[in-house]
Amino acid sequence: MAVSIEKETPIAERPDSFLTAYDKATGGISSGSSSVRARFEKMIRDAQDSVCDAIEKADGAGNFKEDVWSRPGGGGGISRVLQDGAVWEKAGVNVSVVYGIMPPDAYRAAKASAAHQKPGEIPFFAAGISSVLHPKNPFAPTLHFNYRYFETDAPKDAPGAPRQWWFGGGTDLTPSYIFEEDVKHFHSEQKKACDKFDPSFYPRFKKWCDDYFYIKHRNERRGLGGIFFDDLNDYDQEMLLSFATECANSVIPAYIPIIERRKDTPFTEQHKAWQQLRRGRYVEFNLVYDRGTTFGLKTGGRIESILVSLPLTARWEYDHKPEEGSEEWKLLDACINPREWI
Amino acid sequence: MAVSIEKETPIAERPDSFLTAYDKATGGISSGSSSVRARFEKMIRDAQDSVCDAIEKADGAGNFKEDVWSRPGGGGGISRVLQDGAVWEKAGVNVSVVYGIMPPDAYRAAKASAAHQKPGEIPFFAAGISSVLHPKNPFAPTLHFNYRYFETDAPKDAPGAPRQWWFGGGTDLTPSYIFEEDVKHFHSEQKKACDKFDPSFYPRFKKWCDDYFYIKHRNERRGLGGIFFDDLNDYDQEMLLSFATECANSVIPAYIPIIERRKDTPFTEQHKAWQQLRRGRYVEFNLVYDRGTTFGLKTGGRIESILVSLPLTARWEYDHKPEEGSEEWKLLDACINPREWI
Numbered sequence: 178m179a180v181s182i183e184k185e186t187p188i189a190e191r192p193d194s195f196l197t198a199y200d201k202a203t204g205g206i207s208s209g210s211s212s213v214r215a216r217f218e219k220m221i222r223d224a225q226d227s228v229c230d231a232i233e234k235a236d237g238a239g240n241f242k243e244d245v246w247s248r249p250g251g252g253g254g255i256s257r258v259l260q261d262g263a264v265w266e267k268a269g270v271n272v273s274v275v276y277g278i279m280p281p282d283a284y285r286a287a288k289a290s291a292a293h294q295k296p297g298e299i300p301f302f303a304a305g306i307s308s309v310l311h312p313k314n315p316f317a318p319t320l321h322f323n324y325r326y327f328e329t330d331a332p333k334d335a336p337g338a339p340r341q342w343w344f345g346g347g348t349d350l351t352p353s354y355i356f357e358e359d360v361k362h363f364h365s366e367q368k369k370a371c372d373k374f375d376p377s378f379y380p381r382f383k384k385w386c387d388d389y390f391y392i393k394h395r396n397e398r399r400g401l402g403g404i405f406f407d408d409l410n411d412y413d414q415e416m417l418l419s420f421a422t423e424c425a426n427s428v429i430p431a432y433i434p435i436i437e438r439r440k441d442t443p444f445t446e447q448h449k450a451w452q453q454l455r456r457g458r459y460v461e462f463n464l465v466y467d468r469g470t471t472f473g474l475k476t477g478g479r480i481e482s483i484l485v486s487l488p489l490t491a492r493w494e495y496d497h498k499p500e501e502g503s504e505e506w507k508l509l510d511a512c513i514n515p516r517e518w519i
Numbered sequence: 520m521a522v523s524i525e526k527e528t529p530i531a532e533r534p535d536s537f538l539t540a541y542d543k544a545t546g547g548i549s550s551g552s553s554s555v556r557a558r559f560e561k562m563i564r565d566a567q568d569s570v571c572d573a574i575e576k577a578d579g580a581g582n583f584k585e586d587v588w589s590r591p592g593g594g595g596g597i598s599r600v601l602q603d604g605a606v607w608e609k610a611g612v613n614v615s616v617v618y619g620i621m622p623p624d625a626y627r628a629a630k631a632s633a634a635h636q637k638p639g640e641i642p643f644f645a646a647g648i649s650s651v652l653h654p655k656n657p658f659a660p661t662l663h664f665n666y667r668y669f670e671t672d673a674p675k676d677a678p679g680a681p682r683q684w685w686f687g688g689g690t691d692l693t694p695s696y697i698f699e700e701d702v703k704h705f706h707s708e709q710k711k712a713c714d715k716f717d718p719s720f721y722p723r724f725k726k727w728c729d730d731y732f733y734i735k736h737r738n739e740r741r742g743l744g745g746i747f748f749d750d751l752n753d754y755d756q757e758m759l760l761s762f763a764t765e766c767a768n769s770v771i772p773a774y775i776p777i778i779e780r781r782k783d784t785p786f787t788e789q790h791k792a793w794q795q796l797r798r799g800r801y802v803e804f805n806l807v808y809d810r811g812t813t814f815g816l817k818t819g820g821r822i823e824s825i826l827v828s829l830p831l832t833a834r835w836e837y838d839h840k841p842e843e844g845s846e847e848w849k850l851l852d853a854c855i856n857p858r859e860w861i
Contacts, residue, residue, distance in 0.1 A: 242837075267835075267837065393816075394815075394816045394819070394822050394825075395822065453832070457829070460802060460806070460833075461806060461826075464802070464803060464806040464807050465806050465807075465816065473736075474735075474736045474807065477736070480736050480737065481837060481838045483736075484803075484835060487799070487835040488835065489834060489835060489836065490795070490832060490833070490834050490835075491802075491832070491834075491835075492831060492833075493609075493826060493829040493830065493831060493832075493833075494602065494831065495584075495600040495602055495609070495611065495823060495827050496586070496600070496823045
């Protein structure tokens with residue numbers, strides 16, 4: 178079914194903010210610099226800068242290529258991709274800040290709990306940072322993080338309905354081989370960020386992550402998890418903005434030390450082939466289940482930005498089963514039976 | 520959402536027919552050797568044998584590995600995979616003959632025109648042959664074919680409703696580079712099979728194929744088409760059984776001569792990288808759009824049989840655009856703008 182948002186067009190220069198035209202487009206809601214929208218945009222753009230800087234520094238050879246685009250309907254984005262570096266084979270860090278009228282199908286795809294609602298057309302605002310970092314070395318893990326903020330106005334056919342806002346996001350680690358100290362370090366950093374806000378956050382969002390990154394047809398998870406939350410609006414809005422900021426700022430300390438330890442570890446063709454098989458699972462999850470991806474495909478978003486999450490290379494062998502007790506088997510076992518790492 | 524058919528189990532020996540238990544399971548409908556069900560099963564099993572023989576002969580090195588499985592609910596299948604041969608990196612030829620009670624979601628996935636119906640539980644019979652053949656040489660095309668036959672009984676909550684049957688299938692070619700003589704030969708063989716039955720078949724099913732193998736989010740087709748039809752029941756049942764048989768028998772003469780011409784063509788790393796990018800598109804189509812695949816994933820079918828269609832290796836580069844006028848560009852252009860080949 179065709180559910181299409183107008184096509185994005187490349188633009189030559191990064192604007193200071195994608196919100197400039199927002200007030201005019203939506204009529205009445207203020208987007209002053211103190212609004213949550215404006216501060217969220219600033220946060221994700223700062224995070225994009227600092228993560229890209231840290232990746233380039235750790236890579237030592239590759240540089241991010243930047244594409245800036247705008248949507249005639251409202252807003253735009255900045256896609257940055259580093260390809261074929263020394264450490265990463267593909268690293269994408271995208272921000273987008275878009276608004277307009279959301280087709281009902283897109284609304285249901287965007288909001289998990291609305292899957293069975295049938296709303297009319299809804300004015301929306303959506304901003305997010307999304308990143309997938311695929312290293313070359315099979316002992317160095319893939320990292321994904323994504324933090325996003327949504328607002329909807331009242332549906333046009335129900336003008337009295339309340340406005341809504343919600344936060345979503347998470348950071349998760351996908352190694353091909355388990356190094357306990359790496360996984361513990363990663364999860365500890367997630368817990369540290371969570372614990373600054375609410376002691377229930379880490380256990381709750383850790384489980385949510387294990388549940389979300391589930392490849393149902395394989396009965397296994399994509400990786401070793403981290404944190405994930407969605408449709409979050411039952412806390413103070415300012416608190417959740419600070420929490421999302423803290424999570425985004427935790428990406429570098431959680432990930433870069435692991436990369437430094439593993440990027441030069443010698444490996445064999447067999448190690449590489451196993452990494453490629455796990456990359457195949459990554460592709461399966463993203464194309465079949467991931468809400469961000471399916472949302473993007475449905476709404477006709479910028480395909481290259483959406484699918485930059487896919488690895489440079491992947492592999493599918495028929496009926497591959499790692500030998501019981503092997504390092505490959507241990508990884509698979511942890512994907513089938515999620516563990517507590519701290 | 521959990522829509523699960525009972526898990527298949529491996530069995531040691533190929534049965535002469537998977538239909539033996541059918542009458543008992545469904546009560547009353549005869550599956551004697553003259554039934555369409557029984558003859559369709561024989562046809563697809565003969566086709567599996569002859570295609571596998573032809574592939575092994577052309578490959579010269581690889582052999583098919585066979586897995587036989589049965590479903591406690593009824594029926595089973597034979598999966599054959601040749602991996603890492605001399606000519607093919609992955610070749611899968613599967614037959615399945617299954618029956619039981621179909622969950623409503625699965626029924627909607629199986630029958631395109633039923634997408635918006637909400638039937639109750641439906642007794643069904645489904646048999647098919649499905650094959651994807653991925654060669655190593657980037658100048659040798661991938662082939663896919665699939666022929667299937669469905670029957671449903673009246674839904675349990677509407678005992679008076681009519682029984683239904685329909686045929687579906689097709690054969691299509693996915694090269695990474697265009698050799699006009701190959702594509703013409705392939706389409707001519709499809710037309711020849713069609714013309715034996717109805718002069719309207721080839722033009723109609725050629726267009727249906729172009730429409731079906733459409734990667735909407737890329738605005739391009741997976742390959743250079745062939746024939747495709749689905750939900751076909753508005754012709755004589757015997758005629759359609761003969762037609763499906765003719766199509767299945769056309770696979771070898773349509774494909775093997777092309778492979779013989781291209782399997783040893785020298786190629787560069789750049790040719791291989793382009794083939795890998797096109798394989799990425801193959802993965803995108805199969806996981807996001809293909810009805811057989813999404814049907815299989817929803818119903819908890821045998822995952823290794825379903826995903827054997829995925830290539831051994833695939834590649835995704837950010838924002839790759841072939842140079843205008845290049846051989847790669849010509850292929851892409853033909854995937855964007857389907858052509859008449861004969």
